Amino acid sequence: MTNETNKKSLKSFFILWAVLTVFGIVVSLTVFSHYMPKSMSDNQHLTILTVVIFSVAAAPVAAGVYAASYYALRHWTYRGETPPPAAEAVRENNVLTTTWVLTSLVLTVFLLIWGLGALAVDNSSTGKNPLVVDVTGQQWVWSFAYPGTHVQSNELYLPEGREVIFHIEAKDVTHGFWIAQMGVQVDANVGTVTEMHTTPNKLGTFDIRCTQFCGLNHAFMVTQGHVVTPTQFNNWLAAQPQRS
C-alpha cells in the first residue's frame, strides 16, 4: 500500500470512527434512558444517569473497535497465494501505544471514581425520621412488616418524600429484592439482614420482583408497591386489621 493510499485509508478510518461515535452518543442519550424503568427515587435517577454517562464514555471506544475492525477487513484482506510482508507492529508505534494507555487510564479512573461515588450516595442515609420496612422473601411471596406497628402486608406501601430503610432477608433460599423504579436491587439471604436505603419522590405504583432464580414459581414472585402521600400512608396503616 502506498503512503498516499495509506493516508486515504486512515482518513476513512477516522471519518467512520467519528460517525460511529456520534451515533453511539445519540443512542446513549436517547434510547437507553427511554427504555429504563421510570424513576421514582433519587437512586433510580442516579442509576439512569450512571448508565447514560458510562454509555457516552464507552461510545468512542466501541466506535474505535468497530472502525478498526472495518479498516482491517477492508484494507488488510489478501486473497492471493503469496501474502505481502507483515506491517509494522503496533508496539513499535510509541505515539499510538502512549495514547492508547493514557486514554484507557483516564477512562478507567473516571469510571472507578464515579462508581465509588455513586455507590456511596446510593446507600447513604439522611437520618431524618426514616421509615423502616422489614422485607421477607419466601418461595414465592414477598411480605412486608412495619416495625413499631401491627402491620404486615403482601403489598408495599411507602410515603412520598420520606427516607425508607429496607431490612431484607430470606427464609428458605436466596431471593433477589428488586424495585426497578427505585433503583433498589439486592439479594435477600437466609440468616443475614441486608440494609438498603431509598427515598420515594414520585407518587404511583411499582412492581417488586425476585431477581434470583429461586425455584418452581420464581416467575410468579412478583407483587405490587405504592408510593402514596404521607396522609394516605397513615390512613392505610390505620386501616390494616389488628391481630387480636
Add this chain to the structure above:
Amino acid sequence: MNRSKSLGVALASVLLGGAVLAAGGYALASASPHQSALSCVPSQSAANTCSLHFSTFPDALAGEHGSNGGPHPDWVSYSNDNMVVPANTTVNVTIDQYDSGGALNNAFFDQVMGTVDGTATIDGQTVTHVDPTQIGHTFTLRGIPGSGTNLFVSVPLPADNNSGTPVTIGAGQYAKPVVVKFTFKTGSAGVYEWNCEYPCGGSRQGQFGEAMSTFGYMSGTLTVK
C-alpha cells in the same frame, strides 16, 4: 465447500437444534404430573356463586397420584392441583386438612388474607389468624400485577391433631380432618398460581424442596375464565 452449501449446512444445524429443543420442551411438559382440573360447582341457591372442595394429605396415597401414590407416595399433597373457576364470582372453598404440622418459618402466613371479611372458619369457628406454631399447610393464591386481577388470598390450615377411628380415602387412612372454610371473589379472567407456605418439602431448600418444588403436590394453578 462452496458458499451456498455452507449456508445450507449452517441453516440446517440451526433448524435441527431448534427442533431438538422443542421436542425436549414438549417431552418435559408432557411428563409434568398435572392432574385433571377441579371445576367450581355452581350454587343452586345463589347467583354468581360456586364451591370448591378439596383436601390436604400427609402423603400422596389419596389424591390423584394413583392407587400406589405415584412416584412419591410419601410426599405431602393436595388432592387437586389445577382448579377452574368463573370470572367475577364468589367462590366458597372447603378444605379438609388431614396432615399434622408444626411452626411456620414466617408468621406472616398465620393470617387469613384476601378472603371476604378477612376471615375463615376452622371447624366452624371464625378466625382472622391461627397459632403459627400449629400449622399444617397454607393455601396461598396470587396473581401477577398487571395481568388479570391482582388477586392475593392466603389462608392457614391448622395442623390436624385429631385421633380416633381412621377413615379410608384412596389408599390412605387418616384421622378426622380439620375443616377450613373461606370465601373469596374472583375478578377478571387469567391464570393464577397457588402454593403452600408451610415448609413441608423435606430437608432441602429450607424445607421447600421435594413436594414443594414439584408440580402436582403442594402447588398448582387457579384458572379464572
